[in-house]
Amino acid sequence: MSILAVDIGGTSVKYALWQAESLQNPGNFQTPDSWSALQEELLRVLGEQAKQSPEEIEAVTISVPGAVDSEAGVIGGYSAISYIHHFPFVTELEAALGKPVFIENxxxxxxxxxxxxxxxxxxQSSVALIIGSGVGGAVILERQLIKGNSLFGGEFGYMLTEKGHTLSELASPVHAAKRYAKAMALAEAIDGQQLFALAEKGDERAQKEVAQIHRALAIGIYNICLVVDPEVVCIGGGISTRSDFLEPVKEQLAQLQAQQHAEDQVITVKICEFQNDANLVGAVANYHLRKDQ
Incomplete structure (x- = not known):
């Protein structure tokens, strides 16, 4: 079985062929500036991958930004790729590629x-929190993706935490770095990696921001688990690759449980195993979930 997996991002489009339970023949191209150009590029990639595949490519499965109505084949919401939203995306792309197309957020x-x-x-049940410029996520119950009535299932970044701030505002290293730069009146912006480096060197303001990230995530996880009670909580995104990241979050989470006398609830938090390839692999999983529906 061969499936073309695609991850459409704001600056680049990644792709790979899924064969023998693994990603093969990976590649990428710059995100085009129009819908027609994107279709042309995907048709080119499909042709190239077909030549390298020992089997016929059954389908194209795609990870996209936005609020995805998988049944209607429409991408709602908004993103940096404005031309993919609010029209029959799947219908038009299937006509262009001559293959079944599957999409998911x-x-x-x-x-x-x-x-x-x-x-x-x-x-059987899990949630994922993906941390970047905001906090996205997913809810999986009985090994099925739960998107909710308005497709807001897993949009954890909108959750209110301390003092009316959202989880995205307090748990994102991008937002934390901006707060640091403003507080320190820096002439130039810094990124999340620089913020953590400053904290390691003893910068008290940077340490405060890093501690806030840990606490906000712990609050978010605590609240999510009271509603969903999953077997596993997965944390992903660039920040999660730090070897010193997970333990402070677990410590904050244990403190919250103790304060609220909720120690009996077992909360297992793990770092995501897939990082750069997560969206491609997940697109394949989505294909398997939806192909017979």
Missing amino acids: DANCAGLAEAYYGAAKDA
């Missing part, structure tokens, strides 16, 4: 990757 794909092939593969 990128954070949901990341969660599916962990649920089916990664850190939560042995669990």
